[in-house]
Amino acid sequence: MDVSEVPMTRWQDAFEEPDETPDAPCPIWLVPSAGAAAWVESELPGAADMALRMGFSGELGQTLMTSDGLLCGVGEGRDPLALGAAASAVAKGSYQLASPLKGQALHLATLGWALGAYRFRRYLKASEGVRLVWPEGVDRARLEREAAATYLARDLVNIPAEDMGPSDLAAATSAIADRTGARLSIVEGAALAEGFPLIQAVGRAAATPSKLIDLTWGKDDAPKITLVGKGVCFDSGGLNLKGGRSMGLMKKDMGGAANALALASMMIAAELPVRLRLLIPAVENAVAGNAFRPGDVFRARNGDTVEISNTDAEGRLVLADALCLAAEERPDHIISLATLTGAARVALGPDLPPIYSTDETFAQCAHKEGEALADPLWPMPLWSRYDDFLRSSIADVNHASANGFAGSIVAALFLRRFVPSTIAYTHLDLYAWTPAARPGRPMGGEAMGIRALFAALDQRVR
Incomplete structure (x- = not known):
C-alpha cells in the first residue's frame, strides 16, 4: 500500500x-x-x-x-x-x-x-x-474548523516517522497552502546550512534532509502573527541516545509542528484579519558518524554562540534558528509550540500544557478561554533568575541546564533569548499525545491548546 x-x-x-x-x-x-x-x-x-x-x-x-x-x-x-x-x-x-x-x-x-x-x-x-x-x-463553520484542525494534528502525529519525515511534513503544509492560497517556500540544502546553522547541526546525521518550511497568508498590512512549530520528525536522542522505551513515542516529537499547522489552518478558515506566518524547522535527530556532539559549539542565526550539553535537547536548537528568522520582520506576536521537555509533564501531567508569555494579558486570556473550551493551558513564569542555569564558560549560552531544576522554565528562557524584548512572545510546551483514552480524546496523537490560542487571538485582532 x-x-x-x-x-x-x-x-x-x-x-x-x-x-x-x-x-x-x-x-x-x-x-x-x-x-x-x-x-x-x-x-x-x-x-x-x-x-x-x-x-x-x-x-x-x-x-x-x-x-x-x-x-x-x-x-x-x-x-x-x-x-x-x-x-x-x-x-x-x-x-x-x-x-x-x-x-x-x-x-x-x-x-x-x-x-x-x-x-x-x-x-x-x-x-x-x-x-x-x-x-x-x-455553528457548522466553527465546528468544521475545530474538528478539521484536531483531526489534522492527530493524523500528523500518529503517522510513523517512515511516512512523516521532513519532506512529508512539507507536503502536508503544501496541501494547506494549495487549498487556501497561502504562499509557501522551503529552505533546504546549501541555503539551510548557510543561514540556519543550528537546524543544520541537529539534522545533519539523518538520511532525510532537513528543511525550514515557511508559509505566509493574509494581507501584509494586517497585524503580523507568526507561529513556530517544532518539527523533529523523529528523535533518537542523537549521541545522547534514548533508551528503547523512551524512543518508542518519538514519532510524536513533531507534535508542535502538527499543532502549529492545525492552528494556522483554523486561523485561515476563520479568515482572521492577520498576516499569518508559519515556520516549521523539520529535521530528524539521528545517529551517524557526522552527528553533532555534546561539547560542540555552534553559532545561531542571530550570531550567538551556543554550547551543546545534551544532544537529546535538540528541539530548542531548531526552534532558536526559526525564532531568529521570525523576529527579523518584527511581527506583533510570535507563538512557538513544541513537545519540548519531560519536565513539563512531571509538573503538569500529559493533559495540561504550560503556557509562557511575555504578554501576560494574552496568556491569561488563553488560559480563561481554554477553561471554557475544554482545551486547558496553565500559565507558567518566565523566571529570569533561572537564566543563570544556562551559563557557559566557552560560549554565549549553554542550551540546556545541567542541574535538572525547572526544566520547562529553563527551556522557555532559552527560547526567549532569540526573540527581542520588543516583540510579544508566547510558548507552549505540549505533549501532543493522549496516553489513555478519555471522552473525546482517543489514545494517540492530540491537538492541545490550539482552540484556546485561537480564541485568544480572535479576541486580540477583531
Whole structure:
C-alpha cells in the first residue's frame, strides 16, 4: 500500500444530515451521576431496570445501550466533551442527541462527538463508523474548523516517522497552502546550512534532509502573527541516545509542528484579519558518524554562540534558528509550540500544557478561554533568575541546564533569548499525545491548546 496516497481522516464521516438517515437513529441521553438512578426512572422508565442491573451510575465515560436508547454518563458535568465517550464506545450506526442542549454546551457536546469518533485507520482496512445526526443550532463553520484542525494534528502525529519525515511534513503544509492560497517556500540544502546553522547541526546525521518550511497568508498590512512549530520528525536522542522505551513515542516529537499547522489552518478558515506566518524547522535527530556532539559549539542565526550539553535537547536548537528568522520582520506576536521537555509533564501531567508569555494579558486570556473550551493551558513564569542555569564558560549560552531544576522554565528562557524584548512572545510546551483514552480524546496523537490560542487571538485582532 502506498500510504502517501491514503487520504487524511475525515471529521465529516462522524455526521449525517437529518434527511440522509434511512432508519430512525438511536437516541443518546446524557445522564449526570448525581441522582442517575432517579433520572433514568423519571425520564426513561423502560430502561430503569436494565440500568440498575448493569450498574449504570452516570459516571463520566460510562455508556449503556437500552431499549430506550443509549445512556451516556456525564459524571459531575465538568467535561463538556463527554458525548465523545458515546462516539468511541458504540457500534456502527446512526445516533441522535436526545438531551436538550443549547449554545456553547451544544457546540462542545457536538465537538466531543466528532473528536470521540476519530479513528486512525491509515494502515487498516476501511470500516464503517458511527454517525450523529447533525444537531440543529450548531455553528457548522466553527465546528468544521475545530474538528478539521484536531483531526489534522492527530493524523500528523500518529503517522510513523517512515511516512512523516521532513519532506512529508512539507507536503502536508503544501496541501494547506494549495487549498487556501497561502504562499509557501522551503529552505533546504546549501541555503539551510548557510543561514540556519543550528537546524543544520541537529539534522545533519539523518538520511532525510532537513528543511525550514515557511508559509505566509493574509494581507501584509494586517497585524503580523507568526507561529513556530517544532518539527523533529523523529528523535533518537542523537549521541545522547534514548533508551528503547523512551524512543518508542518519538514519532510524536513533531507534535508542535502538527499543532502549529492545525492552528494556522483554523486561523485561515476563520479568515482572521492577520498576516499569518508559519515556520516549521523539520529535521530528524539521528545517529551517524557526522552527528553533532555534546561539547560542540555552534553559532545561531542571530550570531550567538551556543554550547551543546545534551544532544537529546535538540528541539530548542531548531526552534532558536526559526525564532531568529521570525523576529527579523518584527511581527506583533510570535507563538512557538513544541513537545519540548519531560519536565513539563512531571509538573503538569500529559493533559495540561504550560503556557509562557511575555504578554501576560494574552496568556491569561488563553488560559480563561481554554477553561471554557475544554482545551486547558496553565500559565507558567518566565523566571529570569533561572537564566543563570544556562551559563557557559566557552560560549554565549549553554542550551540546556545541567542541574535538572525547572526544566520547562529553563527551556522557555532559552527560547526567549532569540526573540527581542520588543516583540510579544508566547510558548507552549505540549505533549501532543493522549496516553489513555478519555471522552473525546482517543489514545494517540492530540491537538492541545490550539482552540484556546485561537480564541485568544480572535479576541486580540477583531
